[in-house]
Amino acid sequence: MTTHNDSLLRFMTCGSVDDGKSTLIGRLLFDTKTILADTLTQISNTSKKRGMEAVDLSLLTDGLQAEREQGITIDVAYRYFSTGTRKYIIADAPGHEQYTRNMVTAASTANLAIILIDARRGVLTQTRRHSYLAHLVGIQHIVVAVNKMDLMNYSQATYDKICADYLAFAKEIGLAQSRDIKFIPMSALNGDMLVDRLENMPWYTGETLLEMLEEAPAADEEQNAEFRFPVQFVCRPHASADADLHDFRGFMGRIESGDIAVGDAVTVLPNGYQSKVKAIQIGDKQLQSAQTEQSVTILLEDEIDTSRGDMIVKTDSQIEPVKQIEAHVCWLSETPMSPARTYIIRHTTRESKAKVGAIQYKIDVNTLEQQAATELKMNDIARINFKLAQPLMVDSYTQNRAIGAFIVIDESTNNTVGAGMIV
Amino acid sequence: MTTKQPNHTPLSHLDWLEAEAIHILREVAGQCSNPVLLFSGGKDSLCILRLAEKAFRPGRFPFPLMHIDTGHNYQEVIDFRDLRAAELGERLIVRNVEDSMKRGTVVLKSPDEPRNKHQSVTLLEAIEEHGFDCCIGGARRDEEKARAKERIMSFRDEFGQWDPKNQRPELWNLYNARSHKGENIRAFPISNWTEMDVWQYIERENLQLPSIYFAHNRDIIMRGGAMMPANIKLADGEVINVPKAGEMVSNMQVRFRTVGDITCTAPVISDADNVSKIVLETATTTITERGATRLDDQTSDASMEQRKKEGYF
Numbered sequence: 001m002t003t004h005n006d007s008l009l010r011f012m013t014c015g016s017v018d019d020g021k022s023t024l025i026g027r028l029l030f031d032t033k034t035i036l037a038d039t040l041t042q043i044s045n046t047s048k049k050r051g052m053e054a055v056d057l058s059l060l061t062d063g064l065q066a067e068r069e070q071g072i073t074i075d076v077a078y079r080y081f082s083t084g085t086r087k088y089i090i091a092d093a094p095g096h097e098q099y100t101r102n103m104v105t106a107a108s109t110a111n112l113a114i115i116l117i118d119a120r121r122g123v124l125t126q127t128r129r130h131s132y133l134a135h136l137v138g139i140q141h142i143v144v145a146v147n148k149m150d151l152m153n154y155s156q157a158t159y160d161k162i163c164a165d166y167l168a169f170a171k172e173i174g175l176a177q178s179r180d181i182k183f184i185p186m187s188a189l190n191g192d193m194l195v196d197r198l199e200n201m202p203w204y205t206g207e208t209l210l211e212m213l214e215e216a217p218a219a220d221e222e223q224n225a226e227f228r229f230p231v232q233f234v235c236r237p238h239a240s241a242d243a244d245l246h247d248f249r250g251f252m253g254r255i256e257s258g259d260i261a262v263g264d265a266v267t268v269l270p271n272g273y274q275s276k277v278k279a280i281q282i283g284d285k286q287l288q289s290a291q292t293e294q295s296v297t298i299l300l301e302d303e304i305d306t307s308r309g310d311m312i313v314k315t316d317s318q319i320e321p322v323k324q325i326e327a328h329v330c331w332l333s334e335t336p337m338s339p340a341r342t343y344i345i346r347h348t349t350r351e352s353k354a355k356v357g358a359i360q361y362k363i364d365v366n367t368l369e370q371q372a373a374t375e376l377k378m379n380d381i382a383r384i385n386f387k388l389a390q391p392l393m394v395d396s397y398t399q400n401r402a403i404g405a406f407i408v409i410d411e412s413t414n415n416t417v418g419a420g421m422i423v
Numbered sequence: 424m425t426t427k428q429p430n431h432t433p434l435s436h437l438d439w440l441e442a443e444a445i446h447i448l449r450e451v452a453g454q455c456s457n458p459v460l461l462f463s464g465g466k467d468s469l470c471i472l473r474l475a476e477k478a479f480r481p482g483r484f485p486f487p488l489m490h491i492d493t494g495h496n497y498q499e500v501i502d503f504r505d506l507r508a509a510e511l512g513e514r515l516i517v518r519n520v521e522d523s524m525k526r527g528t529v530v531l532k533s534p535d536e537p538r539n540k541h542q543s544v545t546l547l548e549a550i551e552e553h554g555f556d557c558c559i560g561g562a563r564r565d566e567e568k569a570r571a572k573e574r575i576m577s578f579r580d581e582f583g584q585w586d587p588k589n590q591r592p593e594l595w596n597l598y599n600a601r602s603h604k605g606e607n608i609r610a611f612p613i614s615n616w617t618e619m620d621v622w623q624y625i626e627r628e629n630l631q632l633p634s635i636y637f638a639h640n641r642d643i644i645m646r647g648g649a650m651m652p653a654n655i656k657l658a659d660g661e662v663i664n665v666p667k668a669g670e671m672v673s674n675m676q677v678r679f680r681t682v683g684d685i686t687c688t689a690p691v692i693s694d695a696d697n698v699s700k701i702v703l704e705t706a707t708t709t710i711t712e713r714g715a716t717r718l719d720d721q722t723s724d725a726s727m728e729q730r731k732k733e734g735y736f
Contacts, residue, residue, distance in 0.1 A: 006435045006436055006437075007433035007434065007435065007436060007439070008433070008434070008436040008439045008440070075572045075587070075590070076572065077571040077572045078564050078571055078572075078614075078615070079565075079571060080564070080565050080615070080617050082436075082617070082619065086436070087436040087620070089615055101592060102592075104594070105592050105593065105594050108594040108595045109594075109595065109596075217433070218433040218434075218439075220433055220434055220439070221432070221433040232446070232449040232450060232452075232453050233449045233452050233453050233479075233485075235479065235481070235482040236482070237481050237482040237483065240481065240482075242481070245481050248481060250481075250482075252449055252478070252479075253446075253449070254442060254445075254446040254449075254596070282477055283476060283477035283480060284480065291434075293434060293439065293442055294434065294438070294442050295441075295442040295443075295445035295446050295449070295477075295478070308453050332592045346597055346599065347597075348597075349450075349453060401595070402595065402596070405594070405595045405597065406597065407594060407595075407597045407599065409599060409601065414599070414601040414602060414603065415591055415599075416591040416592050416593070416594075416599045419592070419594045
């Protein structure tokens with residue numbers, strides 16, 4: 001068994017309340033002892049008030065007052081638990097059709113998705129939608145959780161049929177060929193196969209859900225893209241009382257992919273200046289090398305004029321500044337996207353004005369059909385060309401999530417109105 | 424069927440959380456023109472100060488520190504706050520709820536009404552006075568369910584209001600901290616930390632804390648089902664939390680899990696007198712951080728959400 005001692009896994013859950021998603025999360029939190037006595041008392045009082053016999057674990061993820069009043073879930077919620085060996089961040093996205101944008105948001109930071117299927121209903125349109133979106137947003141590990149097995153007498157035949165149906169569909173959209181897919185039968189209500197196996201499904205000898213989570217690689221572990229370091233901030237303490245610091249010029253940022261070592265030859269884009277790495281620091285700690293997702297300060301051998309928005313890459317790297325991009329865009333705003341307008345694209349630490357060149361097609365997330373479109377409404381996903389005022393240094397999203405992603409900002413409201421994945 | 428093979432040792436959860444928080448702080452510095460870091464002397468904001476050191480040293484912090492003082496804070500915490508700011512050589516701005524009371528912008532319903540919620544008014548006044556476009560704070564999503572949906576960069580309108588239905592979607596690590604004049608961003612670098620993570624980080628980084636976080640003996644009144652520290656002398660000589668007729672006072676060994684306004688922050692019984700004992704106690708506790716210690720969150724199921732809408736942190 002692979003160990004991921006003390007690492008961190010971000011995952012998301014896809015499904016609606018009817019699939020038992022809230023119960024699943026509640027059960028994970030409860031069985032890992034994350035729920036403390038006062039919270040439990042609170043939800044057991046509410047359960048009684050609502051006339052239920054047992055404590056309803058789904059109340060643990062009960063939303064905001066504003067949501068309760070309207071009977072809807074507005075937003076992605078983040079929850080936390082730890083097993084002692086690993087810390088988990090759950091992005092809990094509402095599953096309704098009109099909330100594609102929430103699913104895309106939750107998926108953007110997840111490395112694993114649990115796709116819930118109600119054993120009584122099998123593979124539904126929403127299962128297809130969730131799977132397609134998980135695929136599009138680049139989630140590497142999919143766990144298909146066939147829930148409510150207790151309502152199907154824990155039947156292996158039911159489970160096998162659902163797995164076969166799902167696999168057939170996953171092959172159709174290319175998911176099965178490119179991603180790690182696992183299946184598990186469970187009852188979130190009873191707790192079968194979540195943290196404990198229990199005795200109801202002796203025919204299933206695979207891992208429990210928690211074992212799957214414990215073994216899934218963290219995102220930073222399986223990154224194998226080239227070194228990319230977008231400069232966030234330049235540290236120049238030239239006015240410092242310490243004379244040694246007068247020439248200090250530290251390039252601060254987060255390593256979005258790859259790794260770097262002292263002595264490596266680097267190029268600063270878009271200008272193309274070349275130098276070598278003189279030092280790598282985190283605070284006052286000196287490092288010989290650093291890896292993906294570390295926030296560091298890099299010092300170069302030569303005095304190079306570099307500012308926020310530039311990108312440091314290895315000199316032998318294949319990346320060029322571009323002024324046109326093609327991307328899948330999910331529209332997030334109630335105000336439709338108008339091809340006549342100019343938007344701002346924020347990519348890494350860099351911004352550029354962007355004009356919509358052409359909407360090639362819109363994708364129906366339920367049937368996966370391509371349709372012609374002249375504008376994008378909230379929750380639409382389309383393939384779009386943009387023309388840029390400033391060059392951006394991009395990779396394709398499938399190669400490098402951090403360097404292939406961007407957000408679209410409406411300058412008049414400053415709202416984030418779109419999420420883009422470069423093709 | 425896996426496309427990528429593991430080729431790195433993963434970062435430890437504390438290293439990952441630290442790297443994320445540093446990235447957020449640098450985004451604030453890169454995107455905002457006049458940010459400020461809210462610093463109370465409490466454990467969460469002390470973690471953020473360490474993160475800011477890692478993010479910006481050997482340079483100065485690209486923002487001042489600011490504390491909104493209710494006037495009902497523990498003297499040890501205030502002294503610690505001043506000491507820490509001086510050690511770092513960073514500028515500390517203090518604004519007082521009592522000045523807002525004098526101006527008439529804060530009106531208490533009764534003299535002993537908890538002042539925590541009135542901090543919002545003084546905070547908004549200070550934001551306007553200095554023209555801050557972003558306030559960095561130590562709030563965490565695990566503290567309370569209204570916070571579970573909070574953004575890392577949270578948008579507030581010119582009245583400082585949080586509208587849960589009008590928040591910017593936040594994807595990848597691409598934060599949008601833009602604001603128009605008068606509007607404001609609240610940035611939360613340790614959103615993804617839990618109480619346990621905070622204590623583990625304090626232990627790893629060997630951070631100094633105000634003494635009241637550690638087990639000590641003090642007089643306690645039982646009031647409204649919670650423990651209240653009795654007879655606290657404030658800096659101006661006033662004594663608050665005086666036992667009322669019929670209230671029992673007993674001397675107990677306690678510590679504080681959260682530190683805020685004296686009138687609404689209760690201690691817990693504990694003999695944990697150092698950080699590693701607190702880490703152990705946090706791992707085995709059966710009561711949530713706010714459930715045990717914050718009287719102001721217990722008034723209704725939605726009280727945190729209500730205060731946030733009014734501009735509270």
